[in-house]
Amino acid sequence: MIETNVSRQHESFLEVIYSYYQLTKPRIIPLLLITTAGSMWIAANGEVNPWLLLVTLVGGTLAAASAQTINCIYDRDIDYDMERTRDRPIPSGRIQSRDALIFAIILAAISSILLAVFANLLAATLAISGIVFYVLIYTHFLKRHSTQNIVIGGAAGAIPTLVGWAAVTGTLSWTAWLLFAIVFLWTPPHFWALALMIKDDYAKVGVPMLPVVAGSALTVRQIWNYTLITVFASFLLIYPLQEVGVVYVVIATYLGSVFIYRAWKLLHHPDDKTLARGLFLYSISYMMLLCLGMVIDSFPLTHRITSIVESQLHLLN
Numbered sequence: 001m002i003e004t005n006v007s008r009q010h011e012s013f014l015e016v017i018y019s020y021y022q023l024t025k026p027r028i029i030p031l032l033l034i035t036t037a038g039s040m041w042i043a044a045n046g047e048v049n050p051w052l053l054l055v056t057l058v059g060g061t062l063a064a065a066s067a068q069t070i071n072c073i074y075d076r077d078i079d080y081d082m083e084r085t086r087d088r089p090i091p092s093g094r095i096q097s098r099d100a101l102i103f104a105i106i107l108a109a110i111s112s113i114l115l116a117v118f119a120n121l122l123a124a125t126l127a128i129s130g131i132v133f134y135v136l137i138y139t140h141f142l143k144r145h146s147t148q149n150i151v152i153g154g155a156a157g158a159i160p161t162l163v164g165w166a167a168v169t170g171t172l173s174w175t176a177w178l179l180f181a182i183v184f185l186w187t188p189p190h191f192w193a194l195a196l197m198i199k200d201d202y203a204k205v206g207v208p209m210l211p212v213v214a215g216s217a218l219t220v221r222q223i224w225n226y227t228l229i230t231v232f233a234s235f236l237l238i239y240p241l242q243e244v245g246v247v248y249v250v251i252a253t254y255l256g257s258v259f260i261y262r263a264w265k266l267l268h269h270p271d272d273k274t275l276a277r278g279l280f281l282y283s284i285s286y287m288m289l290l291c292l293g294m295v296i297d298s299f300p301l302t303h304r305i306t307s308i309v310e311s312q313l314h315l316l317n
């Protein structure tokens, strides 16, 4: 009997922990960290201090988790009405909003202290401004009121690139802003492709996502435009900024071509949900592999190998 009670208590403790974990929308965080890491590697010319990397990624995780938790509190009414989000911890009644808010404040506080003490004040300030932007500008002002909600709000999701750059250099440069721009411009194709599939859910709760208000045809045209600009922006790292080498050129060209091809197919079949789903999933692979490309490209070993290959080719000529 005592044993059963203990194991039940243990089970419910784990359930509570899992609910808090779910509040942070954890599946999105790894990609945010990958963009942070890509930025850090370019900023450090391939030689990132492992301790700084760890601190920045942990600080970034806590900041994003805090932002997502506050978003879950704010959106609890519409989350309850949408099938996709009904089981989240607050609408399903597993966590009280007050407890979630305390959790979010603790996460934000630990994140700022970590970043301010072990990285620098700029990185900490940027992380906090990411939380404020996501909660205030996206969640409060835009999400329920503008078809451009995720275009402007997308800036929050691009801030981790700035956090990474600032953590390494203590400043922001043109390259940092370009990395920010790549994630910023990538967000509309990423999200609108998904929104094409779940627009009925958003329509039901009156969230004016572009496909709900403007229809599929206009949305896919916008997806097409933003995809082209994103791929173009990814090439600016090669020229004029000259921050990356041949490995990045190959990876960015391949990934960009597939991204454009998928967006082009969707452009011609605006109501094809399979194509929309394919583009949404691909957008995630695109960003992940592009940032991985930045990391690999900036390794000193990669530089050595490419310069050996270049000198061999030179000899052959």
Ligand code: HEM
Binding pocket: 027, 028, 029, 031, 032, 035, 084, 138, 149, 150, 151, 153, 154, 156, 157, 158, 183, 187, 190, 191, 194, 284, 287
């Ligand atoms: C305003 C900007 C953005 C909006 C509105 C948005 C929205 C969404 C939504 C609604 C989902 C589906 C999640 C679910 O079913 O619970 C999703 C998935 C995802 N998003 Fe975004 N997103 C945005 C920006 C970003 C950014 C900046 C990143 C990372 C760089 C990102 C990474 C992901 C990933 C990795 C998934 C897949 C998660 C899974 O495995 O289900 N998103 N996004």
Ligand SMILES: CC(C)=CCC/C(C)=C/CC/C(C)=C/COP(=O)(O)OP(=O)(O)O
Binding pocket: 028, 032, 063, 064, 067, 068, 071, 075, 085, 126, 127, 128, 130, 131, 134, 143, 156, 157, 158, 159, 160, 163
């Ligand atoms: C540096 C820092 C802290 C940056 C914050 C970055 C951040 C939390 C980005 C999240 C972007 C995102 C997944 C939005 C989901 O939109 P939604 O809330 O409308 O999705 P939903 O419909 O699933 O609720």
